[in-house]
Amino acid sequence: MSEAPTNAACPMNRTQVVDAYFMEHRARILDLAAFLDRVDRAGPGADDFRMQAFRAALSILGDGKPERARRVLELLSDPGTEPVAKAGMKGATGAHDPKAGKA
């Protein structure tokens, strides 16, 4: 099991955190499982960039290393450094599409 970040300052101890949040996150992990089942039941097809990123993010959750939230967000982020030539749309998809327009 990984160590907590040294600068964490949550007043709760480990048992209190689990007592407070386990049921809420038990429900959420079931939501994740059901979502993946739903994708499978929807029929054959390849994962698009969002689902590829989603599955990679799931592997971070189980790797036992700290700062999972930061690392998942970075995984889902555009790694580029230059502005794009033009905004093709106003919205966002939630995961970086490697095939998206380049600068």
Added chain:
Amino acid sequence: MYIDPHVHMVSRNTDDYVRMARAGCVAITEPAFWAGYDRSSPQGFFDYFRQLTEFEPRRAAQYGIRHHTWLCINPKEAEDPVFAREVIGLIPGFLEKRNVLGIGEIGLNKNSRNELEILEAHLQLASDHGLLVLVHTPHLEDKLKGTRLILDAIRRFPKLDAGRVLIDHVEEHTAKLVLDRGFWCGMTLYPDTKCTPQRAVDIIECYGSERIWMNSAGDWGHSDPIAVPKAQMEMRRRGHLESLVRKVTFENPERFLSQSGRFSAEPLRPTAPDITR
């Protein structure tokens, strides 16, 4: 008692003002925003700026809430630089309105060159007039790159003091980036796409309570105008001291916003509606 330093009340109804007042909201600041569609003329922005500086403060006052605002053309409408510059040209005419705190929420949306050009035009305006700045960082997969581009852009304006610029919508991957450069940061409490109250409190635990605030950014989309008191409840649930709750939900925003010389969170007796209008 709390301040919601980022909420788009023109998109909310009066019942939301009632709920916010009952939950302890005493003051808000409302950045200029995208309406969900592109306005067809600069005149549309002129009317919007009047709404933000004239109508909305009166509506808020009926519920004992002090209303302040920020002006700009939002990055979602910055892809046409000629149009955007016409709108920016309207802003100086509103800077003397007593509830205007500065320029915002400027920034980037899709990290395009045109958006960056218009961000820099806003930064120049703020620099020229010595105004506070409230910066929107992009959504989801665009946030990390956009935050870096924004921080680099601000650095090109040496007259802009980092202590007078707030970078909003930070999450776990951008909070440290912003704080390490001396800026203030805001966490937006959204049901799906930004921070939950739980994650916002995690970020405070990991990165500290200096130069940081929380807001609801309630707007016309899926959002919650009483998200800040829910985050206060989350802090209390974990056993954080009441002084820390007050610091991040009242004292910090008051400290940053008071630099404008126009912000007030003093108690306001609810006013009667103006029946002549």
